[in-house]
Amino acid sequence: MSSRARLSEDEITAALAGLPRWTREGDSIVRSAVAPDFPAAIRAVVAVAEQAEALDHHPDIDIRWRSLRFVLSTHSAGGLTGLDLTLAARIDEALRAESADA
Template identity: 35%
Template sequence: MAASDVLTRTQIDTALAALPDWTWGLGALRTSLKCPTAAAALELFAAIGELAQGANHHPDVDWRYETLFVTLTSHDAGSVVTARDTALATTISAAAHAVDALARPELLRTLEIAIDTDDIDAISATWRTALGYKRQEDGSLADPMGRGPSLWFQKTDTPKANRFHVDVTVPFSESGPVLDALAATGAALDHEQSPMWVVATDAQGNRLCICTEEGRS
C-alpha cells in the first residue's frame, strides 16, 4: 500500500485495532494524550514536531497544559485518512509512551454548528465572510487554521423555529456515559438515528446532537 493511499473504513478499523490510543471521526484520526507534567507535554510536542518533519506530514496539535490533542488527516487527499496518517500515529504513540503519556479518549469532543435552512446559497456567503472560513466540497464552512468549529447547513423545507443546533462528536466508546449524563440533566433524548447520532433537547427546546463514528463510512 502506498503512503498516499486513501483508507477505507474497514482498513481504518483494522489499523485502529493496533492503535489503541487513537479513534476515527470526521475524516481524521484523533487522540488526547495526557502527560505527567506540562514539561513532559512540551517534550512530547517537540518529539511530534520532529516526527512530522521527518515524515513530511504534519498533524494539528493543540497543547493544553499537560494534555495534547492531536488530529491526523491528509488534506491533500481531500481531508481523509491515508496510510501516512496511520504510520505517523504509530510513531506518535511510541513517543507518547516514552514520556508516560496516557490516552484520554473521554476528552475528545469535536464541535460543529449546524443551521437549518431552505436556501443554503442565500446565507452561506454571509457566514463565510464573517467567520473568515473556507467553503468545503460538501458545502460546509471550515476555519482554514483549524481553530474554530466548522459550520454546516442542514437543508430542509421546514426549518425549525430555532434554526441553530450544535453537533458534538465523541468516540463511540465514550458516548454511553455522555448520554447518561445528559439524561440526568433532564434532556430529552431521541435515539432514532443511534449510534450515528442522538438528538438531545434541553428544557427550553434547544437541540444538540451527540455524534459518533459508528454507522458512518
C-alpha cells in the first residue's frame, strides 16, 4: 500500500491504538502537548519541521507560548494516510526529546 493512499476506518482505528496521545477529528488526527518552556516548544517544532521536510508531508502547527497543537491529514487523499501516522510517531519522538507532554 502506498504511504499516500487513504486508509480505511479499520486501519485508522488500529493505528491510533499505537498512538495513544492522538485523537481523531474528522479526516484529521490531532495531538496537543505542553513543553517545559517556550524555547523547548520551539525546539520541538524545529525537530518536527525537519521530519516533515524529510517526509515531504507537513502538519498544521499552533504554538501558544508552551502549548503546541498538531493536526495531520493528507489533503490530496481526502483523509488520513500512512504518512500521517508516520509523522505522528515522529512528532511524539520530538516531543519526548523536549520533555513535552499532553
